[in-house]
Amino acid sequence: MRTDQGQPIRLEDYQPADFLIHHVDMTVQLFDGRVEIDSVLEMERRPGRGTAALLELEGDELELASLALDGSPLSTDRYHATPDRLRVEGLPASGRFRLAIGTRLAPEDNTKLMGLYRSSGIWCTQCEAEGFRRITYFLDRPDVLSTYRVRLEADRSQAPVLLSNGNPAEAGDLPDGRHFAVWDDPFPKPSYLFALVAGDLDVLSDSFRTLSGRDVALAIYTEKGQAGRAAYAMDALKRSMRWDETRFGREYDLDVFSVVAISDFNMGAMENKGLNIFNHKYVLLDPDAATDGDYAGVETVIAHEYFHNWTGNRITCRDWFQLCLKEGLTVYRDQEFSADERSRAVKRITTTRNLKAHQFPEDQGPLQHPVRPEQYREINNFYTSTVYDKGAEVVRMLETILGRDGFRAGMDLYFERHDGDAATIEDFLRCFEDATGKDLAQFALWYHQAGTPTLTVEDDFDPARGRLTLTLRQSLQPGAARTGTEPMYLPVRFGLVGHNGGDLEARPTGTAEVVDDVIHLREREATLVFEGLSARPYLSILRDFSAPVTLRMDERREDRLALARLDPAPFNRWRALSDLLGETLRDGARAMQAGRPAAFGPDVASIIAATAADEALDPALRAEAIALPSETEIARLIERDVDPDAVHAARTALLGEIGTHDARLFSDLRERLSHAGAFSPDAASAGRRALRNVALGYLSAAEGRPDVAARQLETADNMTDRFAALAVLCQQFPGQPETEAALAAFYTRHRHDPLVIDKWFAIQAVSPHAGTLDRVAALAGHADFTLRNPNRARSLVGSFAAGNPVAFNRADGEGYRWVADRLLAIDKLNPQLAARLATSFRSWQSLEPARREQAKNILKTLSESNGISVDLRDIVDRSRT
Ligand code: B3K
Numbered sequence: 039m040r041t042d043q044g045q046p047i048r049l050e051d052y053q054p055a056d057f058l059i060h061h062v063d064m065t066v067q068l069f070d071g072r073v074e075i076d077s078v079l080e081m082e083r084r085p086g087r088g089t090a091a092l093l094e095l096e097g098d099e100l101e102l103a104s105l106a107l108d109g110s111p112l113s114t115d116r117y118h119a120t121p122d123r124l125r126v127e128g129l130p131a132s133g134r135f136r137l138a139i140g141t142r143l144a145p146e147d148n149t150k151l152m153g154l155y156r157s158s159g160i161w162c163t164q165c166e167a168e169g170f171r172r173i174t175y176f177l178d179r180p181d182v183l184s185t186y187r188v189r190l191e192a193d194r195s196q197a198p199v200l201l202s203n204g205n206p207a208e209a210g211d212l213p214d215g216r217h218f219a220v221w222d223d224p225f226p227k228p229s230y231l232f233a234l235v236a237g238d239l240d241v242l243s244d245s246f247r248t249l250s251g252r253d254v255a256l257a258i259y260t261e262k263g264q265a266g267r268a269a270y271a272m273d274a275l276k277r278s279m280r281w282d283e284t285r286f287g288r289e290y291d292l293d294v295f296s297v298v299a300i301s302d303f304n305m306g307a308m309e310n311k312g313l314n315i316f317n318h319k320y321v322l323l324d325p326d327a328a329t330d331g332d333y334a335g336v337e338t339v340i341a342h343e344y345f346h347n348w349t350g351n352r353i354t355c356r357d358w359f360q361l362c363l364k365e366g367l368t369v370y371r372d373q374e375f376s377a378d379e380r381s382r383a384v385k386r387i388t389t390t391r392n393l394k395a396h397q398f399p400e401d402q403g404p405l406q407h408p409v410r411p412e413q414y415r416e417i418n419n420f421y422t423s424t425v426y427d428k429g430a431e432v433v434r435m436l437e438t439i440l441g442r443d444g445f446r447a448g449m450d451l452y453f454e455r456h457d458g459d460a461a462t463i464e465d466f467l468r469c470f471e472d473a474t475g476k477d478l479a480q481f482a483l484w485y486h487q488a489g490t491p492t493l494t495v496e497d498d499f500d501p502a503r504g505r506l507t508l509t510l511r512q513s514l515q516p517g518a519a520r521t522g523t524e525p526m527y528l529p530v531r532f533g534l535v536g537h538n539g540g541d542l543e544a545r546p547t548g549t550a551e552v553v554d555d556v557i558h559l560r561e562r563e564a565t566l567v568f569e570g571l572s573a574r575p576y577l578s579i580l581r582d583f584s585a586p587v588t589l590r591m592d593e594r595r596e597d598r599l600a601l602a603r604l605d606p607a608p609f610n611r612w613r614a615l616s617d618l619l620g621e622t623l624r625d626g627a628r629a630m631q632a633g634r635p636a637a638f639g640p641d642v643a644s645i646i647a648a649t650a651a652d653e654a655l656d657p658a659l660r661a662e663a664i665a666l667p668s669e670t671e672i673a674r675l676i677e678r679d680v681d682p683d684a685v686h687a688a689r690t691a692l693l694g695e696i697g698t699h700d701a702r703l704f705s706d707l708r709e710r711l712s713h714a715g716a717f718s719p720d721a722a723s724a725g726r727r728a729l730r731n732v733a734l735g736y737l738s739a740a741e742g743r744p745d746v747a748a749r750q751l752e753t754a755d756n757m758t759d760r761f762a763a764l765a766v767l768c769q770q771f772p773g774q775p776e777t778e779a780a781l782a783a784f785y786t787r788h789r790h791d792p793l794v795i796d797k798w799f800a801i802q803a804v805s806p807h808a809g810t811l812d813r814v815a816a817l818a819g820h821a822d823f824t825l826r827n828p829n830r831a832r833s834l835v836g837s838f839a840a841g842n843p844v845a846f847n848r849a850d851g852e853g854y855r856w857v858a859d860r861l862l863a864i865d866k867l868n869p870q871l872a873a874r875l876a877t878s879f880r881s882w883q884s885l886e887p888a889r890r891e892q893a894k895n896i897l898k899t900l901s902e903s904n905g906i907s908v909d910l911r912d913i914v915d916r917s918r919t
Pocket residue numbers: 166167305307308309342343346365418421
């Protein structure tokens with residue numbers, strides 16, 4: 039059992055370790071039911087740290103089998119071992135020494151999926167953040183860097199493939215049908231990047247020639263019979279490697295790069311040095327089983343983990359408070375990759391939607407924390423949207439502020455200065471200051487102050503003088519994290535759009551610096567004056583979502599409608615429409631909650647029609663622009679006393695109204711966009727499918743009948759179209775015979791593919807009806823359901839709790855109770871997963887009083903449950919405040 043009870047760890051208490059571990063020599067002997075780990079740590083006291091300190095190594099549920107110093111077994115009075123600690127006394131005052139530690143593990147019993155475990159018979163590891171200590175006693179912290187040599191031994195028939203980090207060194211036969219392989223990793227790395235894999239795997243092989251002409255052997259390993267489904271992942275990997283060379287000058291450094299796809303995995307993937315381990319969901323694809331969203335997801339995650347080789351592995355984090363140093367930066371890099379490979383505007387739209395859907399609620403609720411947190415109880419609970427996605431926004435703002443060249447100069451300096459280091463956010467920012475001469479002290483507040491700043495913009499036009507005056511104000515509300523509220527450095531990209539479209543040339547004067555099309559707002563308030571305008575222009579503000587803020591502006595409705603048609607910045611055409619739809623639905627839901635009908639106005643359906651039909655716009659962008667905001671997004675705009683039923687009713691009403699108004703157009707669009715010929719997952723084809731499927735939703739709502747969707751389901755030759763049709767059936771026509779027949783047929787067709795069966799569970803769990811709870815409860819008893827596989831647990835429990843506002847927030851509290859019971863069951867197996875799923879309660883304070891009371895009670899019950907994990911308790915207790 040874990041004996042540490044999650045005492046808070048604080049950034050201000052950081053101390054370097056008293057000892058260094060220069061090299062790790064590890065032998066791993068794998069047997070069914072038992073693994074023997076023997077590691078020899080080549081160590082030394084850290085120079086200048088004195089000789090008094092005893093050595094304290096971390097463990098977690100470990101059992102010590104042997105211990106020796108420089109070849110001689112240590113007597114029991116020289117050490118003390120518990121499952122989570124190994125203390126050793128009387129170590130040499132100076133010079134190197136070798137500590138040999140033996141541990142014994144039972145990976146088959148490891149349901150936490152941290153450390154060494156078995157998934158479908160394959161031995162694999164997950165060490166970030168603190169899993170290595172579940173393999174052997176160690177200084178398991180990111181600022182202790184060591185080279186590794188790993189020898190693996192196993193039965194050859196059971197595990198013909200033996201992998202670890204670095205380059206292959208030796209391999210050969212052993213007696214009794216066993217064999218061995220030795221791997222050498224010459225790059226010093228922290229223990230969280232350690233990995234091993236052993237099993238009977240298929241492989242897809244390829245190679246890549248780096249810019250300097252070195253050949254790298256690429257391999258993607260899968261479970262038997264699946265390697266053919268890794269072709270797109272391999273292609274994405276090679277494109278990522280090339281992109282990092284051309285865009286950031288970063289070359290790969292080992293002779294081999296391998297990816298292994300595993301079916302039981304706590305998250306998306308892991309960037310272990312030279313040996314990335316992936317949730318198979320982010321590797322395996324084929325048109326019959328995967329949607330366009332899945333293809334894009336694979337491309338992103340493959341790129342993300344690969345990019346970590348420089349931002350994370352070659353330069354790692356000094357401590358876990360610096361997590362955004364690698365994660366925010368690497369998300370920024372994967373976003374840029376996707377933008378370059380696909381459509382920049384569409385990528386920025388999906389990123390912004392994602393930020394508003396996940397990071398904004400986190401930043402505005404009880405789980406709020408700064409991009410660089412200052413304390414934690416359980417670090418695994420800080421792999422959050424704030425660290426990742428807001429962390430990426432902060433890097434993006436740096437690029438906007440410094441310009442592309444200044445940003446690249448800072449990145450070059452960072453790679454040069456810190457290669458091989460465990461670095462901090464301060465180190466990172468100093469590189470940009472040194473490369474550009476710019477003072478980033480105020481900018482650094484983005485890392486320290488939690489919460490979403492509000493940017494208020496007022497415009498005043500004086501027609502007599504042809505003068506436009508803009509007043510910009512920023513403010514930050516104190517929130518749960520209780521960090522500061524000082525004004526931040528906001529880059530605000532803008533344009534003034536003329537009445538015939540096109541940006542006007544107008545240079546303002548005023549109290550904020552303006553460089554090209556970016557206002558550098560550093561003050562609480564600034565005024566800008568534009569002269570010489572012949573008519574009041576349309577103000578296109580916060581282009582590209584250049585700062586992650588809540589924008590408040592009394593935008594005239596006609597301005598929004600005009601910008602949705604005219605703005606030369608495609609991103610802001612989307613923003614104009616999306617804000618208009620968001621506010622329309624917010625007001626509609628408020629009206630319905632008060633028992634009044636929602637009046638949306640005919641101009642909404644007209645602008646949707648105009649946008650949908652605008653052939654000058656990329657279909658993918660049109661699809662994004664005409665899709666209604668999600669119920670969660672509408673709820674966030676309502677802010678307090680939210681009634682999820684009213685939100686759903688308003689959204690359904692608007693869907694029907696637009697569908698009816700524009701039915702002809704949607705039907706024509708569907709005709710025109712239907713494809714002939716073989717399926718291709720490229721971005722342009724995916725965009726056409728996306729638009730066609732948004733049209734399907736509207737058309738079905740207009741007709742009030744499942745026919746079009748049912749027909750599409752039968753005739754589709756790919757999962758994107760099939761699943762979109764199934765989603766329309768489950769959302770708009772639950773329980774109807776067509777829907778039930780479709781679900782049954784879908785199951786029968788895909789029953790042997792766990793990734794598709796996950797979709798089958800998920801689509802039923804998000805059906806927005808109170809009765810969904812009964813269905814979900816029944817599905818939890820389905821033969822294919824298990825809480826042990828994280829993808830499966832997420833597909834039912836996670837989809838229901840995070841993706842079904844209506845049923846999860848049932849007024850009688852039954853949705854909460856069902857989820858809470860599942861959380862307690864999952865917690866016994868896999869605390870990290872339970873804690874992650876529990877974040878679905880994070881917005882309970884914004885609900886109307888009756889639901890708020892229900893949620894509050896259930897959080898209290900969870901908190902008072904006996905024996906819950908530190909992980910789950912941390913989320914539950916923070917959510918209650
Ligand atoms: N670095 C890993 C995440 C590890 C999560 C540990 N709880 C994947 C990634 O962000 O690339």
